[in-house]
Amino acid sequence: MSGLTHLDENGHAHMVDVSEKASTFREARASAIVYMSEEVLELIISGGHKKGDVLAVARIAGIQAAKRTSDLIPLCHPLMLSKVTVELEPDLDERCVYIRTVCRLTGQTGVEMEALTAASVAALTLYDMCKAVDKSIVISDIKLLEKIGGKSGHWECQSV
Secondary structure: OOOOOOEOOOOOEOOOOOOOOOOEEEEEEEEEEEEOOHHHHHHHHHOOOOOOOHHHHHHHHHHHHHHOHHHHOOOOOOOOOOEEEEEEEEEOOOOEEEEEEEEEEEEOOOOHHHHHHHHHHHHHHHHHHHOOOOOOOEEEEEEEEEEEOOOOOOEEOOOO
């Protein structure tokens, strides 16, 4: 019908059958940016936030989210991830936290949704933990940076 893999010939949503696909190495990288006030960012960096280590909590939330993606996104396959990393890098000059995620596995389907979910939930966790101090926090630029493996091969984001 439309070329979308999650729609059958009648246009009905369905889970893609990957049973005939070979298991291969797959990796995806994603990112997000969380902009906030200098005050909040300094609290995060100094460890002075009354809720504790904000970056550690956001990192764990992102890892947990990647592992639970199939519970959150309809029609995603449950995956046996072999690696999930969530890096959070505060930048005082830009008043933001850069989030970068990596998900890996050897399997029959890609891990793009897991990497994107990890970045999104890490960003949401930063917002949740800091909203009492700064309600103007902005989550921005959630995107897939790169995917490796599978039938479509290697892809890299070309946008800025």
